[in-house]
Each structure stands twice: as C-alpha cells, then as structure tokens.
Amino acid sequence: MMPLPRALPLALLLAATPADAATLALKGDGGDAWTFSKAVEGTAPPDACDEVLVASPGGVMPAERDGERFFATIRLHEGGNEVRALCRRDGAEQAVSEAQHWTVRVRDVPKAWVRTAVTDAGLVLDAGRSEPALSRPAPVARVEWRAEAGNPAPLLATDGSPVDGNAAKRLTLRTPAADGTYRVSLRVTDALGRTDTAAGVFRVEQGKPVAVDLRREPPAWSRDAVVYGVVPWLFGPRGLPDVTARLDAIAELGVNTLWLSPITGAPGDDFGYAVTDHFGVRERFGSEADLKTLVAAAHARGLRVLMDVVPNHTAEQHPYYADAAARGEESPYHAFFDRGTDGDVTHYFDWKNLKNLNYDHPEVQRYMTEAFVHWVREVGIDGFRVDASWAVRERAPEFWPRLREELKRINPDVLLLAESTARDPWYVTHGFDAAYDWTDRLGQWAWHDAFDDPALTATKLRAALSVWDGRTPVFRFLNNNDTGARFITRHGVERARLAATMLMTLPGLPCVYAGDEVGAEYEPYGGPRAIDWTDTHGLTGHYKRLIALRLGENALRSNDFRLVPTSLDDRVLAYRRGDVLVVLNHAEAAVVVALDATGRMDDLLTGETLTLSGTLTLPAHGVRVLKPTERRTAER
Numbered sequence: 178m179m180p181l182p183r184a185l186p187l188a189l190l191l192a193a194t195p196a197d198a199a200t201l202a203l204k205g206d207g208g209d210a211w212t213f214s215k216a217v218e219g220t221a222p223p224d225a226c227d228e229v230l231v232a233s234p235g236g237v238m239p240a241e242r243d244g245e246r247f248f249a250t251i252r253l254h255e256g257g258n259e260v261r262a263l264c265r266r267d268g269a270e271q272a273v274s275e276a277q278h279w280t281v282r283v284r285d286v287p288k289a290w291v292r293t294a295v296t297d298a299g300l301v302l303d304a305g306r307s308e309p310a311l312s313r314p315a316p317v318a319r320v321e322w323r324a325e326a327g328n329p330a331p332l333l334a335t336d337g338s339p340v341d342g343n344a345a346k347r348l349t350l351r352t353p354a355a356d357g358t359y360r361v362s363l364r365v366t367d368a369l370g371r372t373d374t375a376a377g378v379f380r381v382e383q384g385k386p387v388a389v390d391l392r393r394e395p396p397a398w399s400r401d402a403v404v405y406g407v408v409p410w411l412f413g414p415r416g417l418p419d420v421t422a423r424l425d426a427i428a429e430l431g432v433n434t435l436w437l438s439p440i441t442g443a444p445g446d447d448f449g450y451a452v453t454d455h456f457g458v459r460e461r462f463g464s465e466a467d468l469k470t471l472v473a474a475a476h477a478r479g480l481r482v483l484m485d486v487v488p489n490h491t492a493e494q495h496p497y498y499a500d501a502a503a504r505g506e507e508s509p510y511h512a513f514f515d516r517g518t519d520g521d522v523t524h525y526f527d528w529k530n531l532k533n534l535n536y537d538h539p540e541v542q543r544y545m546t547e548a549f550v551h552w553v554r555e556v557g558i559d560g561f562r563v564d565a566s567w568a569v570r571e572r573a574p575e576f577w578p579r580l581r582e583e584l585k586r587i588n589p590d591v592l593l594l595a596e597s598t599a600r601d602p603w604y605v606t607h608g609f610d611a612a613y614d615w616t617d618r619l620g621q622w623a624w625h626d627a628f629d630d631p632a633l634t635a636t637k638l639r640a641a642l643s644v645w646d647g648r649t650p651v652f653r654f655l656n657n658n659d660t661g662a663r664f665i666t667r668h669g670v671e672r673a674r675l676a677a678t679m680l681m682t683l684p685g686l687p688c689v690y691a692g693d694e695v696g697a698e699y700e701p702y703g704g705p706r707a708i709d710w711t712d713t714h715g716l717t718g719h720y721k722r723l724i725a726l727r728l729g730e731n732a733l734r735s736n737d738f739r740l741v742p743t744s745l746d747d748r749v750l751a752y753r754r755g756d757v758l759v760v761l762n763h764a765e766a767a768v769v770v771a772l773d774a775t776g777r778m779d780d781l782l783t784g785e786t787l788t789l790s791g792t793l794t795l796p797a798h799g800v801r802v803l804k805p806t807e808r809r810t811a812e813r
Contacts, residue, residue, distance in 0.1 A: 200220075200221070200222045200225070200272070201219070201220070201221050201222070201225075201226070201229075201262055201264045201272045201273070201274045202219050202220055202262070202274050202275065203217060203218075203219040203231075203260065203261070203262050203274050203275070203277045204217070204218050204219050204220075204507065205277065205507055205508070205509055206275075206276075206277055206278065207258075207260065207276075207277035207278040207279045207280075207509065208279065208280070208500070208508075208509035208510065209279075209280050209282050209497075209509070210253055210258075210279045210280065210281045210282065210509075210540070211281075211282055211283055211540040211541075211543040211544045211547065212253070212281070212283070212539065212540050212543060213235075213252060213253050213254070213255075213281060213283065213285065213311045213312040214250055214251070214252060214253070215233075215250065215251050215253055215279060216248065216249075216250050217231060217248070217249055217250075217251055217260065217277065218246060218247065218248045218249075219231075219240075219246070219247055219262050219274065220245045220246055220247070221242070221245060221247050221262065221264055222245070222264075223242075223244060223245055225264060225266060225271055225272070226264035226265060226266055226271060226272075227265065227266050227267065228264075228265040228266070229242060229247045229249075229262060229263065229264055229265070230249075230262070230263040230265060231247075231249040231251050231260065231261070231262050231263070232260065232261050232262075232263060233251040233252060233253055233258055233259075233260045234252075234253065234254045234258050234259070235251060235252025235253055235254060235258075235312065236251075236252055237263075238250065238251050238252075240262070247262070252312065253279055253281050253312065254281065254285065254312050254313065255281050255283065255284060255285035255312060256280065256281060257278065257279075257280055258278070258279040258280070258281060259276045259277070259278055260276065260277040260278075260279060261273050261274050261275075261276050261277070262274040281312075282544075282547065283543065283547060285310045285311060285312040285313055285371070286310050286367075286371045286372065286373045287307060287308060287309050287310050287315075287317055287365050287366075287367045287371060287372070287373050288307060288308040288310075288365075288373055288375075288586075289304070289307050289320075289363045289364065289365040289373045289374055289375035289586075290304070290306035290307050290308070290363075290375055290586060291303070291304065291361065291363045291375050291376060291377030291586075292304075292305065292306055292377070293377050293378070293379045293388050293389070294388060295379075295386050295387065295388050296349075298335070298349050299335055299349045299350055299351060299352060299386070300349070300350045300352065300379055300386040300388075301347060301348070301349050301350075302322060302340075302347070302348045302349075302350065302361060302363075302377060303346070303347050303348075304317075304320045304322075304346045304347070304363055304365065305346055305347065307320070307363075307365045307373075307375075309367060310367060310369075310371060313369070315367040315368040315369045315371070316367060316368050317365050317366070317367050317368075318366055318367055318368045319344065319365070319366040320344055320345075320346055320363060320364070320365050320366075321342060321343070321344060321363070321364045321365075321366075322340050322341070322342070322343045322344075322345075322348060322361055322362070322363055323340065323341050323342070323361065323362045323363075323364070324339075324340045324341055324359075324360075324361055325360040325361060325362055325376070327360075328353070328357070328359045328360065329353065329355040329356065329357035329358075329359065329381075330353040330354040330355040330357075331353070331354075332350055332353060332359065332361065333350065333351045334348055334349065334350060334351070335349045335350065335351055337351075340361060350386075352381060352384065352385065352386050353381050353386075355381065356380075356381045356382055356383065356384070357380070357381060358378060358379075358380050358397045359378065359379055359380070359381065360376055360377070360378050360589065360590070361376065361377050361378075362374055362375070362376045362377075363375050363376070363377065374587075375586050375587060376586075376587065376588055376589055377589065378391070378589040378590070380397075389589065391581075391582075391585040391589055392578070392581070392582070392585075393605075393606065395592065395605075395610035395611065395650060396560075396589065396590040396591065396592055396610065397590075398433075398481065398590060398592075399592050399610060399611070399650065399686065400734055401433065401728060401734055402433060402434045402481075402592075402686050403431065403432045403433055403434065403681075403686075403687055403689070403724050403727065403728070404432065404434045404435075404436050404483070404652075404686055404687065404688040404689070405427055405430070405432040405434065405435055405436065405688070405689050405690075405691075406436045406438070406654075406656075406657060406658075406688055406689070406690035406691050407420055407435050407436060407437050407438065407691055408438045408658070408691050408701060409437070409438070409440060409462045410461075410462070410705035410706075410707075411691050411692065411697075411699070411705070411706070411707060411708045412691075412707065412708070413707050414705075414707070415463065416440075416459075416461060416462030416463050416467075417440070417458070417462050417463035417467040417468055417470075417471050418463055418467055418470075418471075419707075420437075420471055421467075421470060421471045421474050423710075424471075424474050424475060424478055424480070425478070426710070427480070428478040428479065428480060429721070430689065430694055430717070430720055430721055430724060431720075431721055431724035431725050431728060432480070432689060432724060433479060433480055433481065433728075434480065434481045434482075434483060434559075435475055435480055435481070435482045435483065436483045436485065436562055436688065437482065437483065437484050437485060438485050438658060439452070439459075439485045439486075439487060439564075440458055440459055440462050440468065440484065440485075441453075441454055441455055441456070441457060441458065441459060441486075441487075442454030442455075442457050442458075442459050442460075443459055443492065444492055444494050446704055446705070447492070448658065448701065448702055449485070449487075450487050450531070450564060451491075451492035451493075451494075451528075451530060451531055452487045452490070452491050452492055452495065453491070453492050453494050453495045453496070454495070455486070455487075455491075455544075455545070455548035456547075456548055456551055465555070465556065468556055469556055469557070472556055472557045472558065473557070476557070481559035481560065481592075482557075482558055482559050482560075483558070483559060483560045483561060483562055483592065483594065484552055484558050484560075484561055484562070485561070485562045485564060486548065486549060486552075486561045486562070486563055486564065487564040487565070488534070488545045488548075488563060488564070488565075488566075488569055489525060489533060489534065489564065489565040489566075489568045489569050490524070490525045490531040490532055490533050490534060490565070491531070491532050491534065492530060492531065492532070493529075493530045493531075493532055495532070497510040497513055498510070498513075498514060498522075498532050501513065501514060501522075512535060512538050513534060513535055513538055513540070513541050513544075514532055514533065514534060514535050515533040515534060515535045515536075515572065516535070525565065525568070533568070533572075535572075536569060536572045536573030536576055537572070537573065542573070542576055542579070545576075545580075546579070546580055546583055549561065549580060549583075549584060550583065550584065550587065553584060553587055553588055553591060554587065559588075559590065559591065559592065560591050560592030560593060560594065560610075561591075561592070561593055561594065562594045562596065563593060563594060563595055563596060563609070564596050565596055566595040566596050566597050566604070566609065567595070567596070567597040567598075567619065570597070570603075570604075570607075574607065577593075577604075577607050577608030577609065578607050578608045580593075580608060581593060581608040581609075592610050592611070593608060593609045593610050593611075594609065594610065594611050594612070594652055594686075595608075595609040595611070595612040595613070596612075596613055597609075597612050597613060597615070598612060598613060598615035598616065598617060598619075599611070599612035599613060599614060599615070599645075599649045599650070599651040599652070599685075600615070600616065600617055600644060600645075600646075600649075601617075602646060602648070602649055604649075605648075605649050605650070610650060611649070611650035611651065611652050611685070611686055612649060612650075612651070612652065613651075613652050614651050614652060614653045614654065614685070616641075620659065622654075622660065623641040624637075624638065624641060627641065628664075628667070628668050628672060628676070631672075631763060631764060631765050632747065632748070632764075633747070634748075634750075634763040635745075635746060635747060635748050635749055635750040635761075635763045635764075636746065636747050638679075638750050638763070639740060639746065639750060642683070642738075642740065642752070643740060645684075645738070647736055647738065648736070650684075650685055650686060651684065651685035651686070652685065652686045652688065653680055653683060653685045653686065653687050653688065654680070654687070654688040654690060655673070655676050655677065655680055655690070655693065656690040656693055657688065657690055657701075658690075658701045658702070659701075661700060661701075662698075662700060663692075663693075663696075663697065663698050663699065664676060664693075665693075665696045665698060665714070666698045670696065670714045670716075671797075671798040672763075672798060673696065673714075673716070674716065674719055674798070675761055675762075675763065675798045675800055677693070677716070677719065677720060677723060678719075678723060678759075678761065678782075678800045678802070679750070679759075679761055680723075681720075681723035681724060681726070681727045681733075682723075682726075682727070682733055682754060682757075682759045682802060683738070683752075684734075684735065684736050684737075684738050684754070687727070689720060691708065692708040692710075693716070693720070694712070694716055694717045694720040695708070695709075695710055695711065695712045695713070695714070695716060695717060696712070696713060696714040696716050697709070722782060723782075726781055726782065726802065730754075730757060730781065730804075731755070732754045732755030732756060732757045733754050733757060735754065735755060737753075737754055737755045738752060738753075738754060739752060739753045740752050741753055741758065741760075741772055741773065741774075742772070742773075743760075743770050743771065743772045744770055744771035744772070745764075745768055745770045745771075748762065748763055748764035748768060748770075749761065749762050749763070749764070749768060749770045749772075749795070750763060751770075751772055756804055756805060756808055757781070757802060757803070757804050758774055758778070758801075758802075758803045758804070759800070759801070759802050759803075760772070760793060760795065760800065760801045760803070761799075761800045762795035762796070762797065762798060762799045762800070763798070764797060764798075765797050765798070766797050767794070767795065767796045767797055767799070768794070768795050769792055769793070769794050769795075770792065770793055770794075770795065771791055771792050772791070772792075772793065773791070774789045774791070774793065774803070775789050775790055775791055776788070776789060776805060776806075777789075777805070777806040777807070778803040778804060778805055778806060779803065779804050779805075779806050780801050780802060780803055781802045781803070781804055782800070782801075782802050786806060787801075787803070789803075
C-alpha cells in the first residue's frame, strides 16, 4: 500500500541547504505530464541520508532507495508543479535538490457519466457513475439534466416535470410522443465548483424506448452519410477560410459530411501526416478560430465535420521527439516512443521521419485521448478518420475501445472511421463505426486493379463485392489521398461517370474527394495547387442526381445487397438494393444482357419507364437504376 503523503511545508524543505546539496538530485528538470501520478527518480549520497522524501503540491512522499538511486510516485495538480527531493538524516533535513517543474496538461475536474436503461417503470437516466476529480477529489454536489436541441418531441419526467434543469441523480422519463433518436446532456458540479458535461442517447421505435449500445452501434446519422474529402490547400492559399467560402457549393452537391485532411501542426509542405502538434491548427491553414468558424458554418448548412487524426506517430520535429533525441534517457519523453531491440525508435514503414509512439506508456494513451477530446469539446468536431489505426492495434489493441468509451461519453454521435480493412470485423467490434474498402493486403484498395482492363472490370468488381460480410460499414471511394493520379485521369470521363454511379448505389459510406464533382486532376501529394472549379465534363449535375437519389431511396442506404447473375457477368455488374435493381455495363460496347427482371420499371436516374421481359439493352458504359413502377407509384 502506498504511504500517505506527509504535509511538510515546502518552506521548511527550502531551509535545508547545506554544502553537499548538489549531490542530491532529481533526474531531469521536468516537462509536460499527462497524469496526476508521476514516477520520479534521482540520486542521493547513501551515507548522507537515511531517508529521502520527494515534495510536490500533492504532498510529500518517502522514496524507495537502491544504493545512490531513489524512486517515488508523487501526486501532481493541474497546471504547474514544483517538485524537490529532501535528504533527511537523524530526523533533520540535510539537503534539498534543485527543482523539477512539471506541467500537467490534463484537466482536474469531475467526470460526468450518463447511463440509460429501459425498465418496467420507463426509460431511466442515471448519473450515478459520475466520478470525482483525480488529483484533488471532491464529492459531486450537484447534477443538472438538459434535453438537447433537435429532439423529435419534448422530454418529461414521470411526474410531468421537464427534464431541463432536473437535479435528480436518477431520473425516470415518460416515453416521448414521437419515434426517433433523443439526446440528453448531464452537467455535474463538485463541492469545489468544478464542472464537467457528458451526453446520453436513446431511441423510440414504434412507441417504445430503446437503449443504445454505444460500444457497438454507429451513430444514427452515419446511415445517411455522404462524405466530401477536403484538402485545405487545394481550396486556396488561406486554407480553412477558403474551405469555408466554398461550403455553399459543397452543400449544394447534397453531401452531408466533410472529411478534413490533417490540419494539425506539420512541417513545411508535408501533407499533414508528419504531426508536430496534435492540439494545434497548422499555421498555414489558419487558426483554431478559423476552424471553429468553418465547423459552425458547416453545421449551419447541415454538414457534419470529421478530422483526420494521426495517433500512431509524430514527426521527428515534434517537441517531444526532439527532446528525446537530444537528451536521451534524461528526457521525460524518452519512453514515449516505441523502440526496437537495438534501443532505437521505430518508424512508420520506410518514413524514417515518422516516429512511432509507445502505447505501452499510459501517458501516451492519455496524451492521445486528450487530443481527440480537445477537438470534440473545444471545436465541435463530429468524428474522426483515424490514420494507421491498424498500427496502433498491433501494439495496443485495448486503446481503441477505451478511446471510444471516452468520446461517446462526451458526444454519443461521434463517428470513428478506421484506416483499416473493413474485411476484418475486429475494428467495428473494438471501437470503430466503419473501416476502409481495402483487401486483406494492408493499404490495397479493393478495386485497385478492377478498371485496368475493361474486359475484366465486372468480374473483378463482383469478386471484390462478394466478400462483404453485410454488417461492417464500408468507407467507399474512387479517390482519396493515397490513390495517386485521379480516377478520371487514369480511366477517362465515361468510366468515371459509371464508377460514380456504382459508388453511390452500393452500401456503405461513399466519399466524393476534393474536386471529383468537376473532374479535377491532380496528385494529392504533389504540393499545393488550387483546384479549378470549372465543370468541364458535366459531372457536377451527375453527382447531384446520384446523391439525391441515394438520400431519397431508403434501400440505397440500407445493408440489403445481393449480386444478380447475368448472361454477361464478364462485362455487366448487376445487384439489388432492396427493390432497386442496379445494372452497369462496364464494357466499351453496347450489350443486350439477360437477367432475372420483368415487368414495368422506372429508371430512377432518367425518369424513363421500361418494360422488361428478361433482357435489357445498355449502351457502352451505360447504367440503369430500376425500381418497379407500381412500388414507386405507391410510395408517392
């Protein structure tokens, strides 16, 4: 058991400064700390001291000794902390060390938790899991519930009182009058006046309350998500303000989610994955105020905002790595970095400038958790594309469920997208809501070679789509930051138009990447060059129609997906999405294809009505998105 701190006044310690004080020393001079409980060590002359104490704002702790070395675990407070070692002999103070200075970067506040449960009495909101602060604990003195804006109906307690302002730690609700998703917020205040907020979510389905399993269930809004990838320097020299200026045009496409490429600190012209500051906006893109403006403007237009976050590594220019490289084991960050058997810091693939973090170190896990939390709390970010999430899994798989729990505690609607293959269901059962459309080979796009030979395109696409498990939400794309030359550059306008139709009619989260809608041609890592937004290929209207169709047809946003055999499977790809039949001719010539489809059907893209009797004629690169006429009429 750890001994209790002794409350010796620091002034008494400072009074003890005999000549041999220099031989008593703490190792290092301190730095940033991502913990309230810090292990420190130092050296003391063994004959001069029969006891060594270490004093911090959290108290005075006796040290364990091993010859000249001593060790202690001290308590720190939020913000700045001065720490000194004290040598004592025969009950008298002999020497005091030079000070260490630790800056704790973690808030010392209570932690609010919302439990939701469906009971015989109704739906219960419970604040009982809320916790006191870690460094200076004080009991939770007050709770306050709020119904968040946008709920489908008012929320009332069983006694008829409103939820807003209710101070009960356990609150039972009447079942709301309308089906839908409901959010509540909880604010807790401790006896020292410190506060924290959290949120909870539940659903009402067919008049009955349903608890949401935040460990596994993706946010409800993600079912309808159509993502637009944003690279700030492709929008103009100002970065974030130039993105904000284009939000109306982006929103007019019909997309509802922005994915910002890395916008945190990075050196020079690096794309952004060499991170020098996980908490700050890159100066060349603007300020945190510019980001807040962008997020607020996006939210006003019904757009959610995802950030690209890099948890696996830092750039060699990151202050922590620079300090560790310069000072070796004397650096407080020496153990923050993953090291091989030779003691050298490991790096990400062949990029020797990208230094892998050590996820066995609890402060690294807390540092990264606080980085994610910062953007949710301070800026209102709605979710994250998590770079190299597979690499962190290899070293510390427990981190992702822990991160999810903390983020969902704060905002249950946060989305977590893994840059890892959706063919591995592990990710959506261990912290993530969706994963990439990759093969089993790391980083390989599932459609990587499907379009190289038009004679094999349909066959290869069918093979790629047949392995989907029907449950894991898939992040689908034609272009992203890693696909090199744009799809339209490699395969031409007509095939780009056809592929976009497929993208928007498959299950998953489709992504339109910066400039796809105007046929922009560039290399993402080719350096800053603003996009020419002139739509020379007439693609913008095509994307608008496809997105409107997707958002207007429930079947296209469902997980219902069945491949349909045809007489020309080497050239034609067909699949059903509920009662919608999608047929795509990937050949460079017109075809007449036989398939199991008869009767009057409406083409949802063109508005034409066709009568099918088991065959369908398609032009080169032609597509039909068909729905039985009688069902469409009934829906109207």
